[in-house]
Amino acid sequence: MQVIRNIREVQARADAERAAGRRLALVPTMGALHAGHLSLVDAARERADRVWVSIFVNPTQFDDPADLEAYPRTWESDLEACRKAGVDVVFAPLASEMYPEGADTVVEVLELSKPLCGAARPGHFRGVTTIVAKLLLATKPHLAVFGQKDFQQLAVIRRMVRDLNLDVEIVGAPTVREADGLALSSRNLRLDAEARRQALVLSRALDAAEGAVSAGERDGERLLSLVREEIARAPRARIDYAELRDPDTLARAPDRLGAATLLALAVFLDPASPGAPPGGAVRLIDNRVLQPSD
Amino acid sequence: MQVIRNIREVQARADAERAAGRRLALVPTMGALHAGHLSLVDAARERADRVWVSIFVNPTQFDDPADLEAYPRTWESDLEACRKAGVDVVFAPLASEMYPEGADTVVEVLELSKPLCGAARPGHFRGVTTIVAKLLLATKPHLAVFGQKDFQQLAVIRRMVRDLNLDVEIVGAPTVREADGLALSSRNLRLDAEARRQALVLSRALDAAEGAVSAGERDGERLLSLVREEIARAPRARIDYAELRDPDTLARAPDRLGAATLLALAVFLDPASPGAPPGGAVRLIDNRVLQPSD
Numbered sequence: 061m062q063v064i065r066n067i068r069e070v071q072a073r074a075d076a077e078r079a080a081g082r083r084l085a086l087v088p089t090m091g092a093l094h095a096g097h098l099s100l101v102d103a104a105r106e107r108a109d110r111v112w113v114s115i116f117v118n119p120t121q122f123d124d125p126a127d128l129e130a131y132p133r134t135w136e137s138d139l140e141a142c143r144k145a146g147v148d149v150v151f152a153p154l155a156s157e158m159y160p161e162g163a164d165t166v167v168e169v170l171e172l173s174k175p176l177c178g179a180a181r182p183g184h185f186r187g188v189t190t191i192v193a194k195l196l197l198a199t200k201p202h203l204a205v206f207g208q209k210d211f212q213q214l215a216v217i218r219r220m221v222r223d224l225n226l227d228v229e230i231v232g233a234p235t236v237r238e239a240d241g242l243a244l245s246s247r248n249l250r251l252d253a254e255a256r257r258q259a260l261v262l263s264r265a266l267d268a269a270e271g272a273v274s275a276g277e278r279d280g281e282r283l284l285s286l287v288r289e290e291i292a293r294a295p296r297a298r299i300d301y302a303e304l305r306d307p308d309t310l311a312r313a314p315d316r317l318g319a320a321t322l323l324a325l326a327v328f329l330d331p332a333s334p335g336a337p338p339g340g341a342v343r344l345i346d347n348r349v350l351q352p353s354d
Numbered sequence: 355m356q357v358i359r360n361i362r363e364v365q366a367r368a369d370a371e372r373a374a375g376r377r378l379a380l381v382p383t384m385g386a387l388h389a390g391h392l393s394l395v396d397a398a399r400e401r402a403d404r405v406w407v408s409i410f411v412n413p414t415q416f417d418d419p420a421d422l423e424a425y426p427r428t429w430e431s432d433l434e435a436c437r438k439a440g441v442d443v444v445f446a447p448l449a450s451e452m453y454p455e456g457a458d459t460v461v462e463v464l465e466l467s468k469p470l471c472g473a474a475r476p477g478h479f480r481g482v483t484t485i486v487a488k489l490l491l492a493t494k495p496h497l498a499v500f501g502q503k504d505f506q507q508l509a510v511i512r513r514m515v516r517d518l519n520l521d522v523e524i525v526g527a528p529t530v531r532e533a534d535g536l537a538l539s540s541r542n543l544r545l546d547a548e549a550r551r552q553a554l555v556l557s558r559a560l561d562a563a564e565g566a567v568s569a570g571e572r573d574g575e576r577l578l579s580l581v582r583e584e585i586a587r588a589p590r591a592r593i594d595y596a597e598l599r600d601p602d603t604l605a606r607a608p609d610r611l612g613a614a615t616l617l618a619l620a621v622f623l624d625p626a627s628p629g630a631p632p633g634g635a636v637r638l639i640d641n642r643v644l645q646p647s648d
Contacts, residue, residue: 162603164463164464165461166461166462167461168462169458170458170459172458200521224491225361225365
């Protein structure tokens with residue numbers, strides 16, 4: 061496994077692999093790798109001859125400096141995990157390589173970036189689409205794999221890739237969960253034991269909504285009430301948003317659900333003491349596509 | 355010569371040319387081809403095995419709908435000129451191909467797009483960088499050639515390509531002029547005979563400034579006064595801007611010129627009658643890099 065830090069070098073390596081007729085897959089990450097990332101690596105390997113992982117904690121997608129500061133960095137174990145998973149290249153540029161002096165260009169998906177996490181985290185998706193465009197153009201993969209846990213991110217990236225004519229296939233891979241249902245996230249590392257326990261309300265709320273839809277519930281507001289009740293059971297959980305949206309356009313779902321509908325959740329888990337430092341609350345997201353027609 | 359209208363088709367053609375080891379050059383145009391464009395084709399041919407020209411009047415870079423409406427369309431003679439010039443492929447997509455339903459992504463170079471034409475034409479460079487990114491990613495050239503007449507456009511595109519890690523060499527080609535000095539522009543087609551005559555004040559003003567610098571003048575304000583006097587000789591010419599800027603950063607030049615300095619001009623040529631319809635005034639640009647150290 062080779063670690064490459066330089067854009068020119070990774071482009072030359074991509075050109076050589078392509079010239080040799082090999083199919084390249086990229087798994088873009090911010091490190092702090094867990095089994096969810098490794099499932100993306102597996103999905104990549106099924107579809108390509110070479111699997112590359114990028115590790116870059118992108119400063120421009122953090123709306124909150126404290127959140128950037130607190131984001132977990134686990135470089136040595138990340139490398140070890142990539143080695144074990146049979147990754148061929150880790151692309152790990154410095155910030156000064158991705159944002160050199162005078163860096164002045166942004167890529168933005170205007171409408172799809174507005175609701176949900178875009179409303180809660182101003183500038184977040186502009187940072188995401190800008191860095192993903194830079195990473196895809198640096199590594200020149202045939203395909204790139206993203207997790208469905210970040211549903212809106214995946215939708216925004218698909219739209220960007222289509223709109224810009226980027227000749228890269230975007231693959232969405234299913235969310236990986238702990239045995240008790242918690243969606244894997246690098247941010248889970250920041251939960252204390254009690255917050256970890258209470259974080260289960262996200263998947264439980266999704267289960268409750270899904271169960272209600274299976275039982276015939278079609279009223280959006282009643283489904284959201286169920287979700288809010290479930291989350292209210294956890295005293296340290298605070299809803300950032302809980303919304304029903306069209307899975308393709310992210311437009312608000314109609315009052316009565318007819319077609320497949322995204323239920324998207326963002327919830328803060330507060331630290332034990334109210335006087336905890338900034339960055340103490342951990343924001344988790346999860347989602348489910350409800351299928352009222354099933 | 356092949357005319358391709360479809361993105362998938364042009365990408366497949368690019369892949370085949372690249373697989374065969376051929377070097378591709380793109381000359382992006384909005385049609386209404388003149389000898390200036392053909393000089394870009396020549397510059398492309400010197401550097402590549404295949405020369406492709408794109409012809410697309412990009413709606414998103416026109417801040418004024420009347421200007422878009424009035425922009426010259428000369429499709430048949432454009433094709434003929436490309437054929438004669440030995441162009442291999444003309445990529446001429448429909449607007450619905452470049453901006454399909456739900457198109458939502460913009461590429462923007464924030465600071466470099468602000469002054470000069472960016473200040474005079476809000477949103478113009480965002481339209482330019484968005485369409486140039488889409489065209490480069492559709493046609494996958496090794497290099498692309500742009501004219502130095504559009505100095506800021508060239509600077510903005512170079513910055514975008516660098517920032518996004520687009521693996522395309524950007525070549526700037528010298529401005530081509532009529533025998534009397536007028537810079538070639540598709541917009542010259544819209545000048546009546548008297549406006550055409552008066553349009554000479556642009557190149558004369560640049561000559562006057564250059565002459566003054568050669569004679570030792572270093573004071574920026576006095577150079578701009580010279581420029582304004584020269585343009586005032588043409589009663590139908592109205593200055594949009596006349597500015598001295600750093601050629602790399604486009605920051606304002608210091609009061610006394612020390613290093614190479616961009617003198618950038620935008621001038622409206624008014625139609626004969628004051629009651630002429632909107633789009634009647636023709637906006638021309640020209641520039642010169644002054645070399646006080648020579």
